Amino acid sequence: MSSRKLILAIVTVLVIVTAWKIDRDQAPTTEIASTQLYPELIEQLNDVQHVAIETVRRSIELAKTEDGWVVGNRDNFPARFSTIKNMLMNLAELTIVEKKTSKPENYAQLAVDGMDKEDSESILIRLDHRDGAELASLIIGNERSGSRLDSPNYYVRKSGEASALLVQGDLSISPDPQEWMETDIVDVTTERVRQVRINRNLGTPIIVSKEKPGEDFFTLQAIPTGFTEKSRAVISSLGALLQGVKFDDVMAAHKAEGALSRTIVEIQTFDGLVANLEQIDFKDKVYVQFRFEFNPDTVVPLEEDGTEDSGERDAGKAGSPPSVADEVTELNARVAGWVYVLPDYKMRMLDKRFEDMIKPAEPAPQDTAKTGSE
Numbered sequence: 001m002s003s004r005k006l007i008l009a010i011v012t013v014l015v016i017v018t019a020w021k022i023d024r025d026q027a028p029t030t031e032i033a034s035t036q037l038y039p040e041l042i043e044q045l046n047d048v049q050h051v052a053i054e055t056v057r058r059s060i061e062l063a064k065t066e067d068g069w070v071v072g073n074r075d076n077f078p079a080r081f082s083t084i085k086n087m088l089m090n091l092a093e094l095t096i097v098e099k100k101t102s103k104p105e106n107y108a109q110l111a112v113d114g115m116d117k118e119d120s121e122s123i124l125i126r127l128d129h130r131d132g133a134e135l136a137s138l139i140i141g142n143e144r145s146g147s148r149l150d151s152p153n154y155y156v157r158k159s160g161e162a163s164a165l166l167v168q169g170d171l172s173i174s175p176d177p178q179e180w181m182e183t184d185i186v187d188v189t190t191e192r193v194r195q196v197r198i199n200r201n202l203g204t205p206i207i208v209s210k211e212k213p214g215e216d217f218f219t220l221q222a223i224p225t226g227f228t229e230k231s232r233a234v235i236s237s238l239g240a241l242l243q244g245v246k247f248d249d250v251m252a253a254h255k256a257e258g259a260l261s262r263t264i265v266e267i268q269t270f271d272g273l274v275a276n277l278e279q280i281d282f283k284d285k286v287y288v289q290f291r292f293e294f295n296p297d298t299v300v301p302l303e304e305d306g307t308e309d310s311g312e313r314d315a316g317k318a319g320s321p322p323s324v325a326d327e328v329t330e331l332n333a334r335v336a337g338w339v340y341v342l343p344d345y346k347m348r349m350l351d352k353r354f355e356d357m358i359k360p361a362e363p364a365p366q367d368t369a370k371t372g373s374e
Contacts, residue, residue, distance in 0.1 A: 035096055036095055037091075037095065041135060044129065048064070048128070055120075055122070055123055056115055056122075062079055068081060075255075077250050078181070079180050080182050083180055084180065090171065091125075094168070094169040097166040099164075100165060102164070104162075111155065112157040137158065137159035139159060142154070142155050143172075155167075181250070184245075185290065185334070187242070187243060188243060188275070190236075191213050192271060192273070193241075193270075194269055194270045195208070195209040195266075195267070196209070197267075200262065208238050218238065227358040229357065230357055230359040234356075238349060241267060241346070242275055250339070252337060252338065255282070256280050256287055256289075261279065261281075262279045262281055263279035264277070265279070268298050269298075269324075272299040273292065277289070277350070280339060282339075285341055286347065288340050289335075290331070294325045294327075
């Protein structure tokens with residue numbers, strides 16, 4: 001290589017290095033090397049005993065007891081541990097992407113303004129140590145959108161600190177207590193159900209039933225003369241009262257002691273399960289209390305050919321008396337001590353009245369055909 005070409009090469013390298021150094025030195029001071037937001041939290045997770053999640057509209061309190069995690073502001077109803085574990089791990093793994101504004105007037109744009117304003121969209125989460133010390137207190141704002149992001153990004157601000165930050169990690173944390181509880185109550189298919197009886201304080205009882213598990217429709221009993229079923233589909237829908245039942249809210253049953261009972265429901269299955277539901281008025285809500293029992297006298301025997309009838313559940317002898325007795329034990333352990341607010345569509349089923357189920361029968365057409373010749 002000639003001396004001229006060598007000199008040009010050296011100059012080119014120097015220009016590139018100098019440009020890189022200038023660009024690095026003039027880079028925005030908001031950039032931060034990726035570091036954990038709470039670097040010590042991962043070692044303290046087992047010491048977390050209390051979690052508070054709050055918005056301006058709702059809140060939830062989670063606490064660790066000797067029997068496991070509970071929802072404190074739902075009378076210590078058992079909490080879903082897997083959801084709590086995932087949330088704590090996600091908080092511990094948050095990494096800082098960059099600093100954002102430190103000006104309070106800009107907080108609302110990122111939704112990191114906190115709980116001081118009625119229209120705030122912030123979520124505040126606080127973790128407390130078992131000795132009462134605060135481990136973390138974080139205001140969670142908007143999620144940053146973008147198709148090129150490998151993982152979720154959120155705007156946050158540590159409580160009491162001025163700087164809002166952009167962090168990487170999952171902060172999809174809900175203040176809705178339902179998200180932290182196992183809301184399943186009971187799930188009995190309509191095929192198993194033999195009879196549903198709804199007794200209201202006032203009015204005619206509703207009784208719907210069917211003869212065999214394989215039948216698709218239920219029949220309304222005790223229809224008065226001159227009336228007929230209004231809708232077979234509506235009548236048969238009552239057979240699904242115990243199917244896929246979840247709750248919208250829950251309360252300790254002792255709080256409702258002495259409250260007015262508006263409806264008593266008894267549901268019998270072909271395999272001997274008996275469910276009793278009591279609808280209770282308490283303050284501004286209507287709760288439902290569940291009780292279950294096994295009644296061997298109501299078990300429908302095997303078909304004449306010796307095979308199990310079509311109402312038999314899967315998995316071997318799942319519908320035999322011992323299995324149903326075990327099911328009853330499990331169900332009662334789940335619902336004992338609690339009353340529930342059910343979804344609206346279930347409550348509408350419980351609120352049906354006998355008069356809603358019938359209509360006047362149409363008169364039979366007159367036979368005008370002549371029976372003989374003149």
